[in-house]
Amino acid sequence: MQRGRIDATTLAGGVDLQSTVESGQSYLWSREDETTYERDRAHGGDAWYWTTLRPTDRDDPAVCRVRQREGALEWESHVDADPHLRRLLRLDDDLAAIAADAPDDELLRAAFDAYRGMRIVRDPPFGSLISFICSAQMRVARIHAMQTALRRAYGEPITFDGETYHAYPTPAALAGASEAELRDLGLGYRAPYVLRTAEMVESGEAGPEEAGDLSYEAARESLTRFVGVGEKVADCVLLFSLDFLEAVPLDTWIRTTIEEYYPDCDRGSYAETSRAIRDAFGGEYAGYVQTYVFHYLRNGGTVA
DNA sequence: TAGATACCTTATAG
DNA sequence: ACTATAAGGTATC
Numbered sequence: 001m002q003r004g005r006i007d008a009t010t011l012a013g014g015v016d017l018q019s020t021v022e023s024g025q026s027y028l029w030s031r032e033d034e035t036t037y038e039r040d041r042a043h044g045g046d047a048w049y050w051t052t053l054r055p056t057d058r059d060d061p062a063v064c065r066v067r068q069r070e071g072a073l074e075w076e077s078h079v080d081a082d083p084h085l086r087r088l089l090r091l092d093d094d095l096a097a098i099a100a101d102a103p104d105d106e107l108l109r110a111a112f113d114a115y116r117g118m119r120i121v122r123d124p125p126f127g128s129l130i131s132f133i134c135s136a137q138m139r140v141a142r143i144h145a146m147q148t149a150l151r152r153a154y155g156e157p158i159t160f161d162g163e164t165y166h167a168y169p170t171p172a173a174l175a176g177a178s179e180a181e182l183r184d185l186g187l188g189y190r191a192p193y194v195l196r197t198a199e200m201v202e203s204g205e206a207g208p209e210e211a212g213d214l215s216y217e218a219a220r221e222s223l224t225r226f227v228g229v230g231e232k233v234a235d236c237v238l239l240f241s242l243d244f245l246e247a248v249p250l251d252t253w254i255r256t257t258i259e260e261y262y263p264d265c266d267r268g269s270y271a272e273t274s275r276a277i278r279d280a281f282g283g284e285y286a287g288y289v290q291t292y293v294f295h296y297l298r299n300g301g302t303v304a
Numbered sequence: 305t306a307g308a309t310a311c312c313t314t315a316t317a318g
Numbered sequence: 319a320c321t322a323t324a325a326g327g328t329a330t331c
Contacts, residue, residue, distance in 0.1 A: 136326085137326090137327055143325095187313090230329085231327095252326060309331085317321105318322080
């Protein structure tokens with residue numbers, strides 16, 4: 001096992017691990033079993049979180065777990081997790097600059113102040129695509145439970161520190177599933193979407209990472225060719241996996257926010273409303289703004 | 305092109 | 319206990 005730590009004071013704008021991985025941006029991180037880590041729970045908020053990696057220079061997938069403690073991210077892994085964590089948690093983003101550049105409006109400022117250190121994630125493209133296909137009309141806890149079920153059913157088992165983990169399934173593994181099996185895991189009508197999308201990726205017909213070469217709106221359009229991917233899910237994959245920080249997924253929360261705080265931005269169609277709210281959120285980093293606002297409002301934050 | 309409807313399943317409200 | 323409703327929407331008509 002390798003271990004390491006990343007001093008949070010070396011990261012511009014700091015880091016808040018819990019907010020980053022539990023704010024509904026990613027369904028590919030899990031909290032360690034609470035009963036196994038009573039000791040950590042006593043410290044409050046410094047639980048271990050884990051995910052799996054597929055380092056290119058290694059045959060087997062690797063486990064990476066991390067917790068935030070005493071101003072640092074402490075990690076344990078099969079491999080040197082430092083570069084992986086910097087990539088997956090976007091530790092190079094300058095949060096102070098992003099917050100400073102955001103439009104000076106009461107709601108946005110309150111949201112940034114409430115969750116200092118929260119970062120956008122950079123999930124692996126395939127896992128991001130599948131998990132957000134699963135997100136349709138579903139609650140956060142259940143979306144996460146679906147990904148855990150997919151790991152256990154189709155992901156390669158990995159032993160780490162005496163425990164068994166499961167890698168996120170490969171496109172081939174998911175493409176080999178049946179619709180009935182996926183329905184049994186509780187995916188409902190999303191089962192054929194996940195299956196057909198996995199088949200598209202496995203066959204080489206299309207890959208989510210290909211959208212990364214396109215301009216933002218063309219990339220969003222491109223992703224909608226995957227079954228079960230509409231404009232909202234496409235925006236989630238662009239923002240939380242493919243580095244399009246200007247993407248603003250128009251979900252029910254943001255639509256409610258638009259109604260209440262930015263009524264002029266409601267232009268009817270997704271594309272036009274998206275442009276308007278993207279401008280209202282400052283353009284280049286509008287997705288960051290969206291994530292702060294989403295998390296703030298979802299946890300009951302308000303503006304007088 | 306814009307609008308209406310069905311869709312799996314589960315948790316929560318009433 | 320039992321029914322209605324909504325949950326980070328999409329495909330289809």
